[in-house]
Amino acid sequence: MxxxxxxxxxxxxxxxxxxxxxxxxxxxxxxxxxxxxxxxxxxxxxxxxxxxxxxxxxxxxxxxxxxxxxxxxxxxxxxxWITRPLFGRSNLTLVIPEGVELCAKRGEYRKQHDMMLMFTAATNLTFTGGGTMKMWFEDYTNSALYAWSEWRHALAFHSCSDVLVENLRIIDSGGDGIYLGRKGKIYTNSDVTIRNVFLSRNNRQGISVISADRLLIENCVMENTCGTLPMAGIDFEPNSPQEMLRDIVVRNCIVRGNHGSGFDFSVANLNSSSPEISVLIENCRSEGNHNPLKFHRATDAITRFRGAVEFKNCVFNDANRTWDAFRSKSRLTMSVKFSGCFAAEPDRGERLIPMGADCGWGRVEVPTWPDGKPFKLEATPLPDLTKDRVTDASPGVPVRLNPIYIRNHVQYFLYADSARKINLKALVQPVGGSKFEYCKFRLYTLDGKLIGMVSLKQEFRKEQQISFDVPERGFFKLFGMVVKSHAMTLVESDVPVALVASSFYGLPGWSTLPGGGYIAVPEGSRRFAVLAQGGSGDEMVRARLFDPEGKCVWDEDNVKRSKLWYSPEKPRVGIWKLEALKATKGFMDDYKFAFFGIPYQLFLSKEKYWQR
Structure with missing residues (x-):
């Protein structure tokens, strides 16, 4: 009852x-x-x-x-409509009508990867209506209120397909206005259209394109991005070789007032196995940005990513009107073409001039030897017991290593004098505010057979032992991986070990702290060169090089763009030392080195090494 x-x-x-x-x-x-x-x-x-x-x-x-x-x-x-983080699904049309606002709840979004609306592996999605998605930029960028993060996106798609986003305003996010990322083994977003979207005052990017196949962005405005680098209107930045920038068109868009670049390309994580880059930017205008466009770390020709980026009928009229729009350029990788484009001439007021052969932007430069021949940068060759001579005065005795902090992925070669347990120590240095999720090391034979894997405990700055039972005397490959862009390093080893360049991962990405190593220059070596390069923004490094007698032959401070040092025609035989130090200006974060004429093989101890 x-x-x-x-x-x-x-x-x-x-x-x-x-x-x-x-x-x-x-x-x-x-x-x-x-x-x-x-x-x-x-x-x-x-x-x-x-x-x-x-x-x-x-x-x-x-x-x-x-x-x-x-x-x-x-x-x-x-x-x-006030909300905490939301999660979507496939087969959905979401309408936010004009005059309606979907607003992030103030004081929430405490986790670094809290996003306003996120879709993962979803398909058949439409977002439209003329309304607004709003977050609280001024709160997320206030360190007294929030832990640092660049991932509090407004609208995020991970490995989604058949997506239409149109007629919306997306403002004040703690990360990107729109993020096109990847989740798991679905390596890209496909068939995505972003049309008539206004994106303003987002923390990191208006739009981030991590991986996309058949993407159209048209009639959009991306403005006033500020807070966390790169602070671009649109950033094209794959995180791994499996991701792609394929069949992308950006048409009739405006990028303006962004504290970074209007168009930003950071493609060094792609390599020869990646799908060819195909990007067309047409009838777009870049105005009042810090830079009109940048291509980051494209000198890493070892990655050999292929394809083309074309700017067609575009206008560049930006706050920093310099011709040096390219950072780190290489003809050995993708091509960059300008057709029918105009740019502000810095010496002639606001007048726009055609971008032709006499305009520095149109030339894709590549480092050359003094005789004009281009450099060739290749993967480190596999060591060979029949050709390489090992120097190790105390086999099996641990020695301290010169730390080189590497982000994301790293590859080493090492040598074991016999079938035994080899011992090394590693640590992880935090970068940014992300938690420690995992760091793993895998040891392989040179022909790719897995010997073992070790996972580090989730503790920053703590030296942890990694040991492997090797089956025989010889050379082996050691791969390291850390997530969330933290930096890892080896600090001790009882075997000779060298940091190397990989045809899969490309050049090692040094980061965060000073480091250095040793270059073995054997008899009969010919001229070689060393290239140093800073990161984005004000990320700089000081590079020093010492010959085998301990004489400093190169000391280059405040390296931002690529700087080169050439050896004599007949360089001194022996062990050279390379150092990376904090620069007088800027700050130390991401930086790289490349070697030409000799393999990228940087030994971490001068007591344990090999040479051919």
Whole structure:
């Protein structure tokens, strides 16, 4: 009898209890309509059918996203829709009508990867309506209120397909306005259109393109990005060789007032196994940005990424109107072409001039020897017991190593004098504010057979032992991987070990702290060269090189763009020392070295090495 009374009271009040598709009981505003959506009778729904709360509508919006409705309308209410992080699914059209605002709940989004609306491996998605997605940039960039993060994106897609985003305003995110990333073994987003979207004052990028195949961005504005590097209008930045920038068109867009570049390309993580780059930027305007465009670390010709980027009928009229728009250029990799483009001439006021052969932007430069021949940069050759002579005065005795802090991926060669347990020590240095998730080292034979794997404990700055039982005397390959862009290094070893360049990972990405190593120059060596290069923004390094007698032959401070040192025609035979130190200006973060004329083989101890 009591149950009947309760039911009558609930019915008279116009409310009823319902259970969401995740099994959590809620009191929906319009349970009959919600029930019709659940049964499939209705395929379109207003979020207000589930409910509305001026302070926090997360449970209602998420319930609508979890429902069977194919079209969801965030209908206009008396105030903004306030939400914590949301998660979407496939086969969804989300409409945010003009005058409606989906707003991040202030004081939330405490985790570094909290995003306003995220989709993973989803397909058939549409976002439209003319409304606004807003976050709280001024809070996330206030270190007194929030831990640092560059990943509090407004709208994020990981490995999604058949996506349309149009007629929206996306402002004030703690990361990117729109992020096109990748999750798991689905290496790209495909068939994505972003049209008539206004993106303003986002923390890191207006749009980040990590991986995309068949992407169209048109009639969009990306402005006033500031806070965390690169601070670009659009950033093209794959994180691994499996990702891609293929069949991408950016048309009729404006990038303006961004504290970094209008268009930013950081493609050094691609290599010869990656799909060819194909990007067309057409009828676009870059104005008032710190730089119009940048190509980062493209001198890493060892990666041999292929393809083309073309700027067609574009105008560049930016705050920093210099011709040095390319950082680190290489004809050995992709081509960069300008056709029908105009740029502001720094010596002639605001007048725009055609970009032709006499304009520095149109030339893709490559380092050359003094006789004009181009450098060739290749992967480090495999060591060979029949050709390489090992120097190790105390086999099996650990020695301290010169630390070289490497981000993301690293490859070493090492030599074991016999079948035994070899012992090394490693540590992980934090970069940014991300937590320690994992760092793994794998040892392989030279022909690719896995010998063993060691995972480090999740402790920063702690030296941890990694040991492997090698089956025989010989050379081996050691691969290291750390996530969240932290930096790892070896600090001790009882075997000779060398940092090398990999045809898969490219040049090692030095980071965060000073480092250095030793170059073995054997008899009969011919002229070689060393290249130093800073990172983006004000990331600089001081490079020093010492010959076998201990004489400093190169001391280059405040290295930002590529700087080269050439040896004599007949360099001194012996062990040379390379040092990376903090520069007088800027700050030390990402930097790199490359070697020409000799293999990239940097030994971590002068007591244990080999040479051919």
């Amino acid at each position: 009591k149950m009947k009374v309760v039911s009558v009271v609930a019915a008279l009040s116009g409310l009823a209890f319902a259970t969401s598709e995740k099994g959590v009981e809620h009191q929906w505003a319009h349970p009959n309509l919600v029930a019709k959506v659940a049964s499939g009778e209705l395929s379109e729904a207003n979020v207000s059918w589930w409910g509305f709360d001026q302070k926090d509508s997360t449970k209602y919006i998420q319930a609508a996203l979890d429902s069977k409705a194919r079209k969801i309308v965030l209908d206009k209410r008396e105030s903004s």
